[in-house]
Amino acid sequence: MIEKYINKEFIISIFIILLGLIALFAFFDFMQEINDLGKGNYGLLQVFTYVLLSLPGRIYEIIPLAVLLGSMLAIGQLAASSELTIIRSSGYSIKRIAKSLIMTGLFFSMITLLIGELITPKSEKNAQQVKINSTASVVAQEFKSGFWIKDGNNFVNIENVLPDASLEGINIYEFDSNFTLRTITRALSGIFHDGQWKLENISQKLILEEKVETVEIEKGSWKSEIRPEMMNALIISPEKMSIINLFTFINYLKTNNQTTTKYEVALWEKIIHPIIPIIMIIFAVPFGFFHERSGGKFFKIFIGIIAGISYQIINTMIRHLSLINDWQPFMSSLIPTLIFLTVGLFMIHKFEHK
Numbered sequence: 001m002i003e004k005y006i007n008k009e010f011i012i013s014i015f016i017i018l019l020g021l022i023a024l025f026a027f028f029d030f031m032q033e034i035n036d037l038g039k040g041n042y043g044l045l046q047v048f049t050y051v052l053l054s055l056p057g058r059i060y061e062i063i064p065l066a067v068l069l070g071s072m073l074a075i076g077q078l079a080a081s082s083e084l085t086i087i088r089s090s091g092y093s094i095k096r097i098a099k100s101l102i103m104t105g106l107f108f109s110m111i112t113l114l115i116g117e118l119i120t121p122k123s124e125k126n127a128q129q130v131k132i133n134s135t136a137s138v139v140a141q142e143f144k145s146g147f148w149i150k151d152g153n154n155f156v157n158i159e160n161v162l163p164d165a166s167l168e169g170i171n172i173y174e175f176d177s178n179f180t181l182r183t184i185t186r187a188l189s190g191i192f193h194d195g196q197w198k199l200e201n202i203s204q205k206l207i208l209e210e211k212v213e214t215v216e217i218e219k220g221s222w223k224s225e226i227r228p229e230m231m232n233a234l235i236i237s238p239e240k241m242s243i244i245n246l247f248t249f250i251n252y253l254k255t256n257n258q259t260t261t262k263y264e265v266a267l268w269e270k271i272i273h274p275i276i277p278i279i280m281i282i283f284a285v286p287f288g289f290f291h292e293r294s295g296g297k298f299f300k301i302f303i304g305i306i307a308g309i310s311y312q313i314i315n316t317m318i319r320h321l322s323l324i325n326d327w328q329p330f331m332s333s334l335i336p337t338l339i340f341l342t343v344g345l346f347m348i349h350k351f352e353h354k
Contacts, residue, residue, distance in 0.1 A: 003100040006100055014108065025062060026055060042135045053126050057123065067281060068283065069305065072284050076299075094285065098281070121236070129235075150256040153175045156171070156173070158170055165228035167189065169188065172185040181207055225252060226252075230249050238266035239269065243270050279341045319333075
């Protein structure tokens with residue numbers, strides 16, 4: 001009964017904080033999108049649609065913070081009302097209280113995983129499509145000439161990627177085994193269908209030993225390792241892609257000997273992120289026994305805010321350092337979480353034997 005009561009109090013507090021954070025970040029997103037209001041057909045309806053579709057991604061990001069602040073609030077309330085003292089006098093050690101709350105952590109971990117894998121990738125892509133279509137723009141380009149992609153021994157230049165992952169202005173430079181340029185193919189547009197790209201309005205230059213021949217083709221097929229799913233990396237940020245899409249894109253980059261550090265860091269962060277709610281609860285529990293008699297639940301929330309900001313700063317700093325110094329993606333993603341877990345376990349041990 002005691003364990004059920006503790007978990008209930010934590011879940012209620014976490015949901016209260018989560019709803020508050022969702023409203024706050026939705027307001028910030030809305031205010032930011034107001035700056036683009038009036039561009040093309042980007043009106044209030046499109047702004048609201050964009051913000052609404054972006055919410056799953058926001059929820060995915062803020063669940064660990066909500067768990068931390070909600071846990072601080074719950075443990076502060078239990079301490080302020082002396083319920084924590086009564087629970088301890090009933091034979092519950094700090095370790096046992098922390099263990100009993102693992103179920104709450106697992107509950108929010110599952111929510112995080114489901115939102116991050118099943119909802120966010122699709123909703124984020126739809127949000128970007130709404131904005132791009134309404135503002136009459138295309139997916140952001142890496143260079144003025146568009147995107148450059150290595151595809152086996154060939155190099156592909158794509159001038160524009162549209163929100164539906166169809167392509168405009170496709171230039172394919174085909175090389176032989178000796179890396180001698182043999183063919184230059186240009187197509188005005190392309191769409192993926194039945195496992196290959198269907199190109200239209202094709203102009204192909206065949207580079208022979210003594211001359212260059214030009215062939216005009218109305219329609220044709222192009223077999224490539226490039227897939228529409230890989231275009232998600234151009235439309236949405238790596239952190240909001242699904243683990244499967246990230247893994248596929250990383251394998252594609254490795255096959256073509258391209259840098260994968262940015263996407264590997266994002267992949268490991270996606271794997272570790274659902275575990276963070278459990279770590280945050282373990283980190284928060286000992287604070288219920290910090291200045292226990294003086295109560296101070298709002299003081300504990302303040303500590304939670306500082307801890308949450310610190311986690312974000314450490315995580316961002318280590319992510320950038322790992323990209324600059326080419327550190328192991330697994331370790332760079334795990335270090336901030338290990339720090340919080342170590343501090344939480346240390347404080348539990350300290351207050352347990354105090």
